[in-house]
Amino acid sequence: MIPSTAAELRRAGLVRALRAVHAAGGQHTRARLARELSCTRATAAALVADLAELGLVAEGAAAPSGRRGRPTTALTPAPGGPVVVVLEIAVDAVRDAAVGLGGRLGEIRAAPLASHEPDRVLGLARAALHERLRAAGRRCAGVAISMYGIVEQPTGVVASAPNLGWDDVDVLPHLGVPAGLPVLVDNVAHLSALADARRGRGRGLGCVLYLHAAVGLGGALVLDGSPLRGRRGFAGEYGHLPLGEHGLPCRCGARGCWETEVDQLALARAAGRETPPHAAAATATALLAGAATDPQARRAVHDVARGLGRGIGALVNAHDPDLVVLAGHAAAVHAAAPDVVHDAAGHAALRVHRGALPPIVPTAFGEDGGLVGAAESLFDRLLEDPIALAASTEARS
Numbered sequence: 001m002i003p004s005t006a007a008e009l010r011r012a013g014l015v016r017a018l019r020a021v022h023a024a025g026g027q028h029t030r031a032r033l034a035r036e037l038s039c040t041r042a043t044a045a046a047l048v049a050d051l052a053e054l055g056l057v058a059e060g061a062a063a064p065s066g067r068r069g070r071p072t073t074a075l076t077p078a079p080g081g082p083v084v085v086v087l088e089i090a091v092d093a094v095r096d097a098a099v100g101l102g103g104r105l106g107e108i109r110a111a112p113l114a115s116h117e118p119d120r121v122l123g124l125a126r127a128a129l130h131e132r133l134r135a136a137g138r139r140c141a142g143v144a145i146s147m148y149g150i151v152e153q154p155t156g157v158v159a160s161a162p163n164l165g166w167d168d169v170d171v172l173p174h175l176g177v178p179a180g181l182p183v184l185v186d187n188v189a190h191l192s193a194l195a196d197a198r199r200g201r202g203r204g205l206g207c208v209l210y211l212h213a214a215v216g217l218g219g220a221l222v223l224d225g226s227p228l229r230g231r232r233g234f235a236g237e238y239g240h241l242p243l244g245e246h247g248l249p250c251r252c253g254a255r256g257c258w259e260t261e262v263d264q265l266a267l268a269r270a271a272g273r274e275t276p277p278h279a280a281a282a283t284a285t286a287l288l289a290g291a292a293t294d295p296q297a298r299r300a301v302h303d304v305a306r307g308l309g310r311g312i313g314a315l316v317n318a319h320d321p322d323l324v325v326l327a328g329h330a331a332a333v334h335a336a337a338p339d340v341v342h343d344a345a346g347h348a349a350l351r352v353h354r355g356a357l358p359p360i361v362p363t364a365f366g367e368d369g370g371l372v373g374a375a376e377s378l379f380d381r382l383l384e385d386p387i388a389l390a391a392s393t394e395a396r397s
């Protein structure tokens, strides 16, 4: 909608100003805001005054820039402003944190999982969530959940979480999120991809391909800052593209899936160390660490690195991304044998990409991308209405 009335124009200005302060992660100034919004300093000052009145943004003296001209004003998220409670249901633990405007992740707490039984896992998640909700009080603006599994949208039902052994688990009714509080559930790869595209190396880029491997491999394509979710939220299952060379059987029932030749189980197998899924991370880590000195480990790492690179080349042909971000085991394999990955990607890529492959870089967030991205995704929605956000959280000081 194109704003027409004065009230709509003011609201549109507040949205843009608040998004800018949030995106800058606490490092913004009033002069830069005026430039970004293509408005006068007076208009920027009026928008900031409104956001400060709403309890969302605080103003302070900016550090001297060393340049001549009028001093500018630093803009930061208001202390005491709204926070989003984020929860991640991973394979080894339930983790939780709080994230304020500006996107900085607070202290992460983790409750290790002794069982994958849904009632047990969701019981722990519920306890962690409610402790966070009590701590945040009225500042809590919503709850966002990162899930190690394929999540149906818009229902938020976990359609499949192979590493937890879950199918069709509706997590939200178990968690007791207070009525009226905005909530989302999404796949960890989609959310991590969002985090890297917005706040990692992919910032400002139009097309970022993100790949995460552990046991299995998934990812997401982020276009202009939004992960491609597909019709029901199931997009990004790159591990099940038939990019494997050896036609090996996959856990999904098909043959030749890419992940059968590149994930942690594949690395263990390539080294002659067949391992059960729960031990795959430790085996893969040991093999990657040993690759410098142990020829068998090195051959296995190179086999997997070639497979990883081949698939990346194929996906470069499909998507022509600006940047490829690797996380988890995929990042570790690339770190151990970057040239092998790069050469294999080059061989698989079309001539137009050779010599101009996009950079392949590790995630900026380690294992925390899901939590950062969960907050980012919910703030996307909340920042659409700064006045409602302020009112809902009683952020006024």
Ligand SMILES: [Zn+2]
Residues within 6 Å of the ligand: 239, 240, 250, 251, 252, 253, 254, 257
């Ligand atoms: Zn498969």
